[in-house]
Amino acid sequence: xxxxQISEPGQSPDPHQHRRxxxxxxxxxxxLVAAVRNGSAQCLLDTQGQVLLPSVVHYHADGRAEVGLxxxxxxxxxxxxxxVSVKRFMxxxxxxxxxxxxxxYRIAHDPRVVRFQTAAGEITPVQASADILRVLRWRAEDxxxxxxxxxxxxxxxxxxxxxxxxxxxxxxxAGLHVLRLINEPTAAALAYGLDQGVEGLYVIYDLGGxxxxxxxxxxxxxxxxxxxxxxxxxxxxxxxxxRIEALMRQQTGNPDLSTSLQRQWRMxxxxxxxSLSTTDAVQYTVPLPDGTHHTGALLRADFEQASADLVQxxxxxxxxxxxxxxxxxxxxxxxxxxxxxxxxxxIRQAVARAMGKAPLTNLDPDQVVALGAAIQANALAGNAGAxxxxxxxxxxxxxxxxxxxxxxxxxxxxxxxxxxxxxQDFTTFRDGQxxxxxxxxxxxxxxxxxxxxxxxxxxxxxxxxxxGAARIRVTFAVDADGLLEVSxxxxxxxxxxxxxxxxxxxxxxxxxxxxxxxxxxxxADDRDARMLQEARVEAQALLxxxxxxxxxxxDLLTAEEDAQxxxxxxxxxxxxxxxxxxxxRQATETLTRQTDAFAQRRMNRSIQRALAGxxxxxxxxxxxxxxxxxx
Amino acid sequence: MxxxxxxxxxxxxxxxxxxxxxxxxxxRLAVQSQVHPDRFASGSDRDKRLAMQWAAQAxxxxxxxxxxxxxxxxxxxxxxxxIQAENNTAMPAEFLLQQMQWRETLxxxxxxxxxxxxxxxxxxxxxxxxxxxxxxxxALDEQNAPEVAAEQVRALLFLDRFxxxxxxxxxxxxxxAAR
Numbered sequence: 001x002x003x004x005q006i007s008e009p010g011q012s013p014d015p016h017q018h019r020r021x022x023x024x025x026x027x028x029x030x031x032l033v034a035a036v037r038n039g040s041a042q043c044l045l046d047t048q049g050q051v052l053l054p055s056v057v058h059y060h061a062d063g064r065a066e067v068g069l070x071x072x073x074x075x076x077x078x079x080x081x082x083x084v085s086v087k088r089f090m091x092x093x094x095x096x097x098x099x100x101x102x103x104x105y106r107i108a109h110d111p112r113v114v115r116f117q118t119a120a121g122e123i124t125p126v127q128a129s130a131d132i133l134r135v136l137r138w139r140a141e142d143x144x145x146x147x148x149x150x151x152x153x154x155x156x157x158x159x160x161x162x163x164x165x166x167x168x169x170x171x172x173x174a175g176l177h178v179l180r181l182i183n184e185p186t187a188a189a190l191a192y193g194l195d196q197g198v199e200g201l202y203v204i205y206d207l208g209g210x211x212x213x214x215x216x217x218x219x220x221x222x223x224x225x226x227x228x229x230x231x232x233x234x235x236x237x238x239x240x241x242x243r244i245e246a247l248m249r250q251q252t253g254n255p256d257l258s259t260s261l262q263r264q265w266r267m268x269x270x271x272x273x274x275s276l277s278t279t280d281a282v283q284y285t286v287p288l289p290d291g292t293h294h295t296g297a298l299l300r301a302d303f304e305q306a307s308a309d310l311v312q313x314x315x316x317x318x319x320x321x322x323x324x325x326x327x328x329x330x331x332x333x334x335x336x337x338x339x340x341x342x343x344x345x346x347i348r349q350a351v352a353r354a355m356g357k358a359p360l361t362n363l364d365p366d367q368v369v370a371l372g373a374a375i376q377a378n379a380l381a382g383n384a385g386a387x388x389x390x391x392x393x394x395x396x397x398x399x400x401x402x403x404x405x406x407x408x409x410x411x412x413x414x415x416x417x418x419x420x421x422x423x424q425d426f427t428t429f430r431d432g433q434x435x436x437x438x439x440x441x442x443x444x445x446x447x448x449x450x451x452x453x454x455x456x457x458x459x460x461x462x463x464x465x466x467x468g469a470a471r472i473r474v475t476f477a478v479d480a481d482g483l484l485e486v487s488x489x490x491x492x493x494x495x496x497x498x499x500x501x502x503x504x505x506x507x508x509x510x511x512x513x514x515x516x517x518x519x520x521x522x523x524a525d526d527r528d529a530r531m532l533q534e535a536r537v538e539a540q541a542l543l544x545x546x547x548x549x550x551x552x553x554x555d556l557l558t559a560e561e562d563a564q565x566x567x568x569x570x571x572x573x574x575x576x577x578x579x580x581x582x583x584x585r586q587a588t589e590t591l592t593r594q595t596d597a598f599a600q601r602r603m604n605r606s607i608q609r610a611l612a613g614x615x616x617x618x619x620x621x622x623x624x625x626x627x628x629x630x631x
Numbered sequence: 632m633x634x635x636x637x638x639x640x641x642x643x644x645x646x647x648x649x650x651x652x653x654x655x656x657x658x659r660l661a662v663q664s665q666v667h668p669d670r671f672a673s674g675s676d677r678d679k680r681l682a683m684q685w686a687a688q689a690x691x692x693x694x695x696x697x698x699x700x701x702x703x704x705x706x707x708x709x710x711x712x713x714i715q716a717e718n719n720t721a722m723p724a725e726f727l728l729q730q731m732q733w734r735e736t737l738x739x740x741x742x743x744x745x746x747x748x749x750x751x752x753x754x755x756x757x758x759x760x761x762x763x764x765x766x767x768x769x770a771l772d773e774q775n776a777p778e779v780a781a782e783q784v785r786a787l788l789f790l791d792r793f794x795x796x797x798x799x800x801x802x803x804x805x806x807x808a809a810r
Contacts, residue, residue, distance in 0.1 A: 150672075179672050221660050380672035390664050416694055419668060421687035479683060480668040 019149045021179060021381035022140045023187070023373025026129060026153055026167065028087040029209030029236075031055050032367065033136040033151075034374035035144060036383070041191065041371040043364075044143045052366060053135060057128045058082045059120035063569070064551045065131040076263050079104045081118045085210060086132075088233065089114045089125035090170075091162035120547075121573065126170045127544075133174035134548065150179035152377035154369050157183040157215050157226045157396050160442050161454050161484045168481065172537075173544055179380040181481040185215035186224045186393060187372030188338050192360055194219060195391065200333035201227070201325070205351055205359070206369075207314065207341040210236040214317050216325045216332075223392040225415050228324035230317040235310065237273075237341035243306045244269040244298065248286060251296045255289050276300045277343045304346045311350045318354055335359040340366045392417045399454075399476055399484060402439035404429060406448045411476045414444065421477040425491070428472075432464040436472055440486050459488040535584045539576040542588055543569060546595055549602060556601045561594075568594045638692035638705065648699075648706055648771040648780075655696055662689045700791060703767045703784045710777040716788050726786055733793060741800055749801050756794050763787055 022035045022044075030052040034043045043051045050069075058071035059081045066074070075082045088101060093112050108115035108122055115122045133153075140148055153176075155167050164181055171178045185204035189195065194202055199219050206213040213231040217224050245265055249255075257265060268286050275282040276298065285295045322329060335355050341347065342365045352358050363371065376391060394417050400410040403426070411424050428436065436459045443451030462470050471491040478484050546569055554562065568591040575587035639646040642658035664670075666685035695701045704714045733752065740748040763783045770780035 180669070221656065223660075380669055382672070390660075390667060390669060392663060392667070413694075417663075417690045419683050419687045420690045420694075421684075422691055422694075477687065480686070 019381040019383055020140070020144045020146055021149050021374075021377035021383070022136075022144075022151045023370050023375070023377045024133065024136055024151050024153045024176075025184070025187070025370035025373060026087065026133065026155075026170075027055055027208065027369075028085050028211050029055055030366075031132050031136060032370045033140050034367065034370040035140065036374050036378035037144075041374040041378075043367045043370055044139055046139050053132065053139075055087065055132055056082060056084045057086070057123075057131045059118035059123060061119040062550070062554075063120045063547050063566070065120065065128075065547065067132055067135045076259060080106055081120075083116055083118070083123065083125075083128045086125040086128040090129065091160070091164070091166035092125075121570075126166050126173065129167070129170035130173035130544065133171055133176060134544075137174055137176055148176065149381050150177035150377065152180050152182055152187075152373040152380065153178060154184045154187045154373050155181050156213055156231075157185050157229045158213075158231065160397060160452055161399075161482070162452075164482050168483065173540060175541075175545075178481070179377055181483075182373060182376055182391070182393060183215075183224075183226060183396070184213070184338070184369050185217055185226065185229075185336075186391070187369045187376065188336050189217055189219070189224060189372065190375050190391070191363055191368045191372035192334075192336055194334065194336075195224070198333055201327055201331055203318070203321075203332050203335045203355065204338060205314070205318070205335060205342065206338035207347065208236050208339040209341070210234070210238050212236060212314055212317070214314070214321045216321050216327070219333075223394075223417065225394050226396055227327075227415075228321045229396065230321040230324070232313065232317065235313060237339070239310050240273055240303075240307050240341065240344065241266060241269045243310070244272050244303060247298060247302060247306055248272075248284065248296065252286070252288065252294050257289065261287055261289065272298055273303070273344070276303050277345060300345075307346065311346055314347075315350060315354050318351075329355045332357075336368065337361055337365050338368050393480075393482070394418060395420065395478055395482055397442050398444055399440070399442050399478070400451075401426075401474055402441060402448045408441055408443070408446055408448055408451055411474065412478065416478075418478050418482055419480050421475060423473050423475040426472045426474060427468045428462065428465065428470045429467055431467050433467065433470070434462045434464055435460045436462060436488070438474060438486070438488055440476075440484070454484065455486065457486075457488075459490065462490050463493050465492070532579065532581045532584075535581050535588070536576055539572055539584050539588050542591055543572055543576070546591065549595070549598065553598075553602045557598060561598070565591070565594055565598070637709065638696055641689065641692050642696070644696070646706070646709070648703060648768045650696060650702065652697075655693070659689065659693045699764050699767075700784060700787045703764075703771065703780055703787075706771055707777045707781045707784060710771075710775075712777040712781045714781055714784050714788075716785055722786065722789070726789075730789060730793070737793075737797065737800065744804055746801065746804055749797060749804070753794070753797050753801070756790060756797065760787065760790055760794070763790070 020035070022033050023041070024033050025031060032043055032051050032053060034041055036042075045051055046053065046068075053068045054072040056068065056071040056075060058066040058074040058078065060066065071082060072084075075084060083105075089097065092114060094102065094107060094114050095111060097114070102114070106117040108117055113124055115124055116128070137148065137151075151171065153167060153171055155164055159167070167181060168178050184206065188204050188206070189202055197219075199221070202217045202219065204213075204215045204217060206215070211231065211233050212235040214229065215226055216228040218227045248265065248269065265286050268284050272282050272284045280300045281297055282300075283295060283297050285293050287293055322332075332355060335351060335357065337348070337351070337359045342351075342359075342361075348359060348361065379391075394415045395412060396414060398410045398414045399412040400408045401424075403409045409424065412420055412422050416422075426436070438457055438459060439448070439453065440455040440457075441448055441451040442454050445451050459472060462472070469492065473489045473491050475487045475489070476484060477487075546565065550565070557565070568587070572584075572587040572591050575583040578584070637646065642655060642662065644650065644655065644658065663686060666682055666689060668679060668682040668686055671679050671682040695705050707714055733756070736748075736752055740752065763786060767780045767783045767787075770776045770783065
């Protein structure tokens with residue numbers, strides 16, 4: 001038996017051991033994972049040699065979740081069971097979203113959380129994101145040769161608390177330990193090493209497949225502040241594809257196209273667009289309804305003319321963002337381009353003209369965000385040589401509470417560095433008032449109706465006093481991931497009541513239940529709510545694990561076992577919804593017992609596989625143990 | 632370290648209204664480089680909790696000391712004169728009169744969508760703000776008269792709210808067209 005090692009506080013047990021940590025860009029159209037290997041950040045490839053994983057999940061009737069390219073192919077055939085762009089739904093209730101966004105799907109009637117009704121049952125955006133993240137986790141574990149200590153996941157700078165919490169929930173569901181959530185523009189800046197560079201203002205111009213985000217960052221002594229953000233969630237590379245398609249239609253007399261032909265045209269348009277980034281003219285061939293093909297030519301100049309208004313829209317937002325930040329283009333130190341669509345020369349030229357300087361383009365614009373996240377993940381995991389970076393991030397939007405008359409009292413202003421805790425005192429409005437409703441909101445506006453509602457809870461057990469005599473201290477605490485916790489406390493008497501709220505749109509109803517807790521008077525309730533929450537998380541984790549196991553090793557089961565496991569999964573899913581803690585625990589136990597043998601068999605199989613691939617594995621491990629810097 | 636020490640003590644600064652901003656910035660980074668949760672991302676739960684408390688305290692201290700109105704409020708409170716802005720709204724008649732005049736001017740400028748007029752009003756408000764801050768410095772650092780400073784702080788709270796409204800109005804005016 002080996003002796004246990006005890007290390008100095010703050011030191012990793014083995015200085016030579018590289019702790020595996022990854023950065024993940026969980027994007028609207030595609031996602032990717034990167035890690036620092038041999039001192040430099042690199043994106044990790046899947047078995048087909050692809051970096052980009054399309055953020056598309058296709059759900060099968062047997063519960064399988066297919067992610068990526070093959071799922072994307074299903075989009076046209078089986079749209080109701082194929083979830084695309086789930087990032088747009090994270091932390092959002094159906095009421096927050098435009099009708100058009102939900103048009104292709106069957107949505108369950110739940111005013112709080114979007115639930116897609118799919119062949120595999122009801123799926124929340126958090127679960128779909130977890131399915132994407134899980135694929136990236138497996139890719140990373142396969143490539144890096146072992147379990148990860150954690151991941152840094154990027155979110156748009158404008159993501160509010162609910163959206164951040166939902167992202168974190170998805171990661172947990174995917175079995176990832178979240179080292180930190182960081183803002184996408186900050187990650188892009190880190191990838192370019194701007195944190196080591198000249199202090200000043202940086203513009204991050206991010207034109208993705210379907211979204212445009214513009215951020216202005218100010219770097220001062222290692223602190224990145226988001227000075228301004230602008231964006232358009234309905235503007236991206238896809239719009240440029242459509243402009244090419246329109247040109248093709250002009251050249252062919254605008255034929256009526258079936259859905260299948262439309263897809264082929266869209267593909268041809270995308271290919272033509274990509275070619276026009278490197279050549280001045282391109283030839284294309286598209287199928288026509290009468291079975292013949294049309295071959296035509298497109299000039300870059302024509303494409304640029306047809307897309308000029310799109311480029312102009314991004315420049316308009318750039319102008320607005322500069323004005324929000326109260327700076328002129330000449331004060332900006334550098335411009336970073338992010339997103340595949342920024343490969344188009346017209347974008348690079350337009351940005352260069354508007355800013356009076358050439359943008360930074362030497363990193364792949366699809367990979368920039370993931371690479372920056374990987375650098376931060378490596379630092380947070382405590383790997384040698386990484387601890388001199390300190391990144392101080394800020395909250396993107398002000399946080400406050402509702403006061404009399406539907407007005408907002410801001411407690412934490414935007415751009416406060418996190419973590420952050422701040423208290424403000426309030427008082428009662430009526431004589432003898434024993435409860436106070438606390439409504440937590442996020443946003444810059446003065447009216448509650450113009451801000452986003454994050455959570456509501458009640459503080460009860462205030463001793464009866466005349467109006468204005470009670471002292472209610474409301475404390476806002478935002479952790480290093482930008483997640484908020486609010487508590488309220490009555491100060492004038494010896495009795496101190498306290499409540500805590502952790503708003504989340506992620507893990508179903510449990511958080512809503514948690515929002516209504518009183519701790520002193522209802523300590524038992526408080527404990528019960530927490531136990532229920534834990535039981536639910538456990539149930540969800542088990543369900544997700546079983547679903548994944550079924551996806552890969554279903555052939556290890558007999559037909560009876562398969563049917564039984566499915567029945568037990570359904571029972572657990574139902575129990576999890578019920579909110580009955582005993583029922584959840586029993587169903588969890590049943591499914592656990594029912595899958596014990598299955599797990600054994602899977603373990604056996606994986607050992608067999610590992611043994612078969614051992615020779616390859618050993619070489620990889622040997623490479624990992626070599627000292628990084630020979631002395 | 633002690634979480635109950637004053638914000639000034641946390642950053643090793645003298646407890647005065649006049650603050651060396653560069654020194655404050657350096658102190659804040661020095662403290663954060665020791666206590667930030669990123670330093671403990673792979674530490675124990677207890678370490679993480681402590682890091683969170685300390686980093687939050689340092690950030691709260693920084694926010695308070697960086698903003699002159701909040702710094703003045705904090706000093707008044709420490710010298711036994713809490714601001715109590717919500718209960719204590721009695722202001723000199725002269726000040727209230729000027730507030731009313733400013734608001735009328737703002738309404739007119741809003742109607743006329745006059746950016747130059749707004750800029751002039753903003754400048755006027757800023758000048759008065761600077762004068763009041765100087766009065767606070769004298770009251771706190773030279774005369775040890777926290778009640779005088781507290782009255783100026785209450786006026787500044789009004790002033791800052793008005794300045795914010797001016798800023799919003801200016802933003803709401805039509806933007807010059809993008810090139």
